[in-house]
Every structure is written in C-alpha cells, then in structure tokens.
Amino acid sequence: MDPVLDVSDLSVEFRTARGRIKALRNVSFSVQPGRIVGIVGESGSGKSTVLWSILDLLASNAIVTGGKISFEGRDMLTRSTKDMLALRGEDVSVVFQDPMTSQIPVLTYARQMRDILYRRDGLGKAQKRKMSVDMLDKVGIPDPEMRVDQYPHNFSGGMRQRAGIAMAMLTGPKLLLADEPTTALDVTMEAQIIHLLREMQRETEATVVVVSHNLGLIAELCDEVVVMYAGEVVEAGNVHDIFHHAQHPYTRALLECDPAQIKGKSHRLPVIPGDIPDLVQPPVGCIFAARCQRVMPLCLAQEPPLVEGEQGGYARCHLLAGPEQDSSWPPPPEVPTVARGAAATAGAKTISPEPLLEIANLNVKFNTMGPVWAKVRGVKQPWVTAVVDASIKVHAGETVGLVGESGSGKTTLARAALNLVGSQGGSVQFEGQGIRGMAESGFKRFRRDMVMMFQDPVGSLSPRKSVRALITEPMKIHGIRNVDPDREAERLADMVRLPKALLSRYPHELSGGQARRVGVARALALNPKLVIADEPTAGLDVSVQGEILNLMADLQAEHGLGYLIITHNLPVVRHISDRLAIMYLGRIVEEGPADEVFAAPLHPYTETLVCGVPQPDPDRRRTHMVVKGEVPSLLNRPQGCDFVSRCPHARPLCHKVVPPHVTAGNKRMHACHFPLGTVGTPE
Amino acid sequence: MIAYLTKRLGLSVAVVFLVVLILFSLLQLIPGDPATVALGPRATPEAIARYAEKMHLDAPVWQQFLIYAGNAATGDLGIDVFTERSVTTIILERIGFTLALIFVAMGWAMLLGIPLGCLAAVKPNTWVDRITGILSVGTIAVPSFLVSIWAILIFAVNLRWLPAIGAGEPGDTADQLTHLILPAFAVGLSWVGYLARMVRASMLEVMGETYIRSARAFGLTQRRIVFGYALRVAILPTITLIGMGFGGLISAAVFAEIIFARPGLGKLIFDSVMARNFPVVQGGVLVATTLYLGVVLFSDLLIAWIDPRVRDSL
C-alpha cells in the first residue's frame, strides 16, 4: 500500500545569532494508512520540528535545506499557499500540546469550530453548529449544546484537550498530527485522552502521527515508533520491537530510564549522563557518542550504518554491523545498559525517630467573596476548604511523597506549613515547636531550616541575575554577611555538581537539568533541615529526571535532610519515597510506607492513580478506562466521601457519611468505608 | 457583573464629587469676597448682590457647597455672570462642536493607525513597517498646536483649500464638515502614531502566540487570522490606552479650538477663564471631567465585552 505520509531525507536549519542550528538532518520515515505512528525522543530532538514541517508552519527563521515530504503522493514542500490552506485543517489536522495556550481565549468554541468549517460553502451556520455540537458530544463533553457557546477558560484542562481533539476531528481529516497531546495533563486525564484518541482513530480510520517524550503514551497508543535523537532518526520499527527488542543504545537507555518501567523499588534512578549536543556544530560520527555507554573509537570517526531488522525496522549503530559488530548486543531486557551512578553513602538510610515536621489536622480555607457580599447574597459559607484535616509527618533523613491530581491541595498544604498562606485549625510543629500562625518576625529563623524548592526554576528565577548571584541570594535575603559569596557559590555549585563555568551564565542559557540544579542549590544554600520540593522534575525528560532525583538522594544521605516531595507523578516518587501520602480534594486519603501503598492500595483513589500510569509496554495496554470524570470543583464538594462521584466501588453509605481516617495496625492510614482487599494489586 | 457596574459607577460619581469639591474650594481659597472673585472687579454692585443671593453667599460655606453639588446633580450648573443665561444651556450649545471634533479626530486616527499597526506587525522589518515606524515617531513628537498652526498656514492661508477658523454656518452640514477637517487632522495626527505603535507592539506579541499557530494549522486565511483572531486580542490594551488618553485628547481639543476659533467646550472654558466667568469655568471643567470618566468606564466595559475572561472575573 502507498504510504499516506512519506518524509524522506528531510533537513531543517534554524538561523540564530549563534549560527545555524541544524535541527533536523536527513530524517526519513513513512506512515501507512490507518496506522498510528509515534515519534519519541528527549526534548530538543526535533520532534515538533518534524510535525510543523509537514504543515509548512515552521518558525520564520527556519529553512528546509533538503528532502521531501509527500502526502498522498503529492509534494508538500512545493505546494502553493492556496493549496496549503485547502489542506490544513481539512485533510491534515493537529491536536496541540497545551490546550491552555493553543485555543484563542476570546472566541467561543462554536465560533472557533465554525471558522474551521469555513471551506464548507454548502453548509449553513446552523448546520455547522450542529456538526460542532455533535463532535463535542462524541469526544465526551457533557451538555455540548450549552458548552459549545462557552470559551476555553470555562473548560477544565482535560475538557479543553477534548475540545481540542473535537476541533481537529471536525473535518474528518485523513492525517491527524498530535504534538505532546497529554503533557499538560494529569495521569488520570492522560489515560482518558489516550483512550479517546484511540477510539477516534478506530472510528474514523484516520492516520495518526503522535509526538511525545512519554514512553507510556507511545506504548499505549502507537503501532509504529520512530526514535529521534538530536535531529536524527536513530531507530524505527513496530511498537513491539521497539519496546521489547530495542536495537539502538539510545532507545535502550530511554526505556531503562522510565521509572514506570523499573520493577521493584530503586532508590537510585538510571540516567543518561550529559546533554543533547550543540546542533550548531553537530559532532561527526555517531550523534549519540558523547552519552553512549558503549562508545568506541569508530563511533567518533564514522557515521554508523543503517541496519535493517527482520520486521522492517531499522537502527543506526556500529554495534549492529561492520567491523565492531557485537553479536551479544542488545543484551536481554533485564540487563541494565545505563549507569545509575554510585551512591554517595551505600547502605541503609538513617531516619531519626523524632519527626522534623509534624502537621496535624490542618485546615486551610480560602474566601470566595468578601464578607459584605456574602451577607448581601445570603451565602452562609463564603469560602472553600482547600485542605481538610490533613496530617503528615516528615522525619530527618526521610522522604515523604505527597501525591494527587492538580487541584488536590498539595501545594496549598505545603505553603500553609511554611506560613505562606493562613491556616484555620490544626497544628504544625517543627522539631516539636508549634509554628502555625507564628508572626513573621518569630518565624524568620525557621525559614532557614525549612525551605521550599520551586516547581519551575527558570520561571521563578530572575532572568537578569547570574547563576552565581542566584545561588547566594538566600544568604543576602537572610542578611548573612560573614561569608565570602564567591566561595559559597563555588561550594554550592560543587555540592549540586554544577560545572563552575556555569556560575557566570544566566538562567535562559541553562538546560532544563542545569536550571533544576540551580534550584536545588538555592534551596540548600542555608543548610536547611527540611526541603519541600514542589514538582521537582515536572517537565524534565526521564533521562534528566533521574539525575536530579539521585542528586537529591545523595544530598539527603550526606546531610540527613528531610524531604517532602509534592508531585502528581506517582511512578517517580514511588522509587525515592519512604512514605507516600495520597491527597484528593484537600484530604489525605491514604498514607503509609511507599512500597506497600503502591503494591496494595487501600483507597480506590490510590488504585486509580497506580493503574492510571500508562505502562511502557505495548502488551499491557489497558482495555478499559480506569476512572471517569474529573476532580470536582471545591465549590461543590460531594456529599459524603469526596471521591464518591468517581469511585468505581461506591456504595450507598459513601454518599451519606464522610469516611473517617482509620489507621490500621501496620501504620497505614486510609479514609474509605470499604478499603480494598490487601492481597495483590488490582487488575 | 451588576456588582462591578455598581462599583465602577459609584467610583465615578465619587470622583466627580471630588472634582466639584475642588472646583468649589478653589473659589473659596481666592482671597476676597467670593462674589467679587466670581464676577470680577468690573461687576456692578447690583450684580454682586444678585449673585450673592443666587449663590446663597450668606449661608455657611458647607451649605453653599451642598447647594452647588445638589444643583449640579440635577443638571443645574448655575448662571453665567455676564449674560445671566443658564450655564447648562451654554455648555449644551457648545459641547456638540467638541464632541464632533474629538470623535472625528479619534475616528480617522483609528481608521488609519490600527490597520497600519496591523500591517507593520504582520510584515515586520519590511518597508511598510519601517515607514510606519518613522511616521509614528514623527507624528507623536510634534505637538498638536504646532500641527494646527502649520495646517492653517498651508491649507488655509497658502493653498486656500479649507477654511481656517470657525465651525461653519449653523444648519449647513457640508460647511460644518469642511470646517471640521483641519482641527480634526491636527488633533488626530499624533494618535495615528500612537495607535500604530501600540497596535504593532501588541499584534507582534499576539501573532507569536500558540493559538495563532493553531489557527494557521486549521487552515484559516491570513485575513481571518489577523483581523478575526489576533486583532481581537491585540486591541484590548489599545482600548485601555485610548480610554486613558482621552484626557490628553480633550486638552488637545482645547488648543485646537482656541487656534481654530471653534466655539466648542474648550474655547468656552478658555474664554471664560480669560473673562473670569467662574460659573462657566466650573461647569465646563465639570462636564469635561464627567465626559472623561464616562469614556474610561466605557472603554473598560468594552474590554469586558470583547474579552470573556475579564467579563467572567467581574
């Protein structure tokens, strides 16, 4: 059969002040009709550039320096503008990465969708509206007749991505492109979107190209996989081959780095050391050589050969053919090929018996309107409760993971512990001393002992300050003058393994991993005892994520730090946490030793999160959706159990009575009337 | 929404009240008998007596103020000292000329400036963009009274294409329109530059947004993308700018009315200041302030109407 899409030898460069970035070099792959093809690779490997090339919508500084893209046998790169307009959104359509920013905020969905249908002259306004409503209905938007007249900001993140899919599918495209369609979403939403994309594809028999750095998503969704690294395709093949018999060292490394892949618990995560090479001057020989564990002299001198596999796949590596061919490569899947880095202190962790931080029954309320308005309107409770009776303990030397979907109150809980937002009721103790609601003057000395590490280091750092200034800033803030800032900067850089040459750089010149190191250095500048890290690895590639978490583990071992790690990424915290606390709608619904909670959840919500993670294994695709719906708004907290609106095990009692916190004998706490059986993982 | 409107209206009323208070206190602060101050040294004793009675000058100051404020609220702005006509009537006669000037000036500036800004943003670093840039800086830098004088010299005196002064024969629309051209040109010119720059800057930003790329990916035409999508968002800061700049527009109109001898509100205030006709000055300033507040309120409401995020947050 003729391929729907055929990309051959595509090369793209970007003109920049530093020189030409050779973002794509001789990229080739083709897509058969009705197939779902995934393009996977770390960020910066050129995945998006491939997608945008197909639509001829590259940034204005891009130049296509060679190659061909043909869609249904016709060349895409030489088409006229008019031709392209007829094709985009009609024959080829796109689902975008971040539905927050990719839908225009000032137009209703009805209008946006009508605009997409502008080429259908035969249809009246009413018919177009009907088509839009039907499509919204199909992608699972409740009440589409009313919703179609709303704006993007009226939709939640998951709903917005559904609407994004509806817009893309509206015209019945033959080719659907999706750029990181779930990256901005929570695990539960991600699972739903993957499910929806697969259903839509099955129904319309469209051909799909999906770009992602999420291996789980690729395994769940795709038939074929193209692995890209630094602008080149290093391996391609069908999804089973890629996930079970990866040929290229990079593919192997990527798979091994995925925390969801790692069976059992591992305190140290595998990493691919180093960064993507500078593409202004790509290295000669193998592009992956600088980070490859198997690198040989030949790799630095000569481009690796393209070696075809039995099933039509191929990979480029000297290990597979030629003078350096190694018949023992690739080793069986259970043999690790990437390093985990040596632990600074081997052996058991020492966890102090006395808690460092102890939060008990903490409540946080936010006012929804002023007291006067509340009176006028007769609202009895003009507030929402963002945190309800939360209790959590962190000991020195211990890592506690706080997990839940966005909006579950994790960050609010942390901020309340640090007196950054007011709290109502309950207690917070640090080393046995009550600190809740303490005046800032008295609390100041505690700020040195308990620090928050922020989610997005580059965004939260001042862009005009050098790294040196940034990592010593906490000392300035606390008025510490009896130290030499340059010496301190170097000490901290050493501590977080940041090359000293980077001290004079500015945040935007750092890679994602380096910026996180600066964040860690800032947090540790004052030798705190407790670090609260808010999504420390969100947005990082799996290969870099391991590095940051390993670094944090080392620092913990060296300094006996206590960690409270806030995240929605359960597979990651499972490995590094000693205890896990699961939060839903402001309540901690389950708490206990990490491996036990993960292996045998008691609370149905924990089960949902555990099963919600897409597995990087195409043989273990989920056939059903684990959980429906979304986190309800705090404004309408369900009667009885908070989780009742989504719980698959709900019974009548759950609708009436709020389940109390129960602590079982083995120190596991849960809040469910009907905790799940403690034998075996569900499913 | 209702709450927001009430709040904004309340705020505007408070500001107007404050202005009344200031205007009133200014009169009190001037040393000497308020009636003489108000009517000027040339007023006859009878006029002073009549004024004192009319203004309740024998009552305590705070009562005088309340009476003035109360009258103003019901539309009675007092009596012209010289002609003894109602100030409200006089202002109503004149305000039409000022409104016409302001709206025509702003209108042509918008019609030219906004598309120019769009064009410059859509084709950055081309000759269209460069020329727009130079024009903007040029027109912003030149004060409108200079433009007025030059316009009179060139088009009225030298070329004799257009009339120099006055507002045209009452009832003769064509004549009135020809008299409007030069002042409207002078007042609006710098706004062409302002608007072009402002729209260009915000358009450039919006055109780089992800949702514009989405619109392109859905195959929408360039025209729809620029005017139907990008401009809708990019115009928001411009509307705020116009609302806030309305004060400047009024003062530019005052200059233009003086230079072109247009019998508008600005000229009225100017003449009254010269003649020390304080009731008219008071009334004129009050009306101008109210007008300004009305426009600011209107621009905020317009933004809420265009931007649903703002609307929902009200």
Ligand SMILES: Nc1ncnc2c1ncn2[C@@H]1O[C@H](COP(=O)(O)OP(=O)(O)O)[C@@H](O)[C@H]1O
């Ligand atoms: N407009 C641009 N100007 C300069 N460089 C760019 C531009 N867009 C992308 N790049 C560079 O091209 C390379 C590939 O980027 P991209 O396609 O976004 O990768 P991915 O989608 O895999 O993360 C990166 O090195 C990136 O920095």
Ligand code: SF4
């Ligand atoms: S060619 Fe060499 S450096 Fe490249 S992936 Fe293969 S073994 Fe590693």
Ligand code: SF4
């Ligand atoms: S209490 Fe009921 S509704 Fe809540 S989690 Fe347990 S079973 Fe589900």
Ligand SMILES: [Mg+2]
């Ligand atoms: Mg990308």
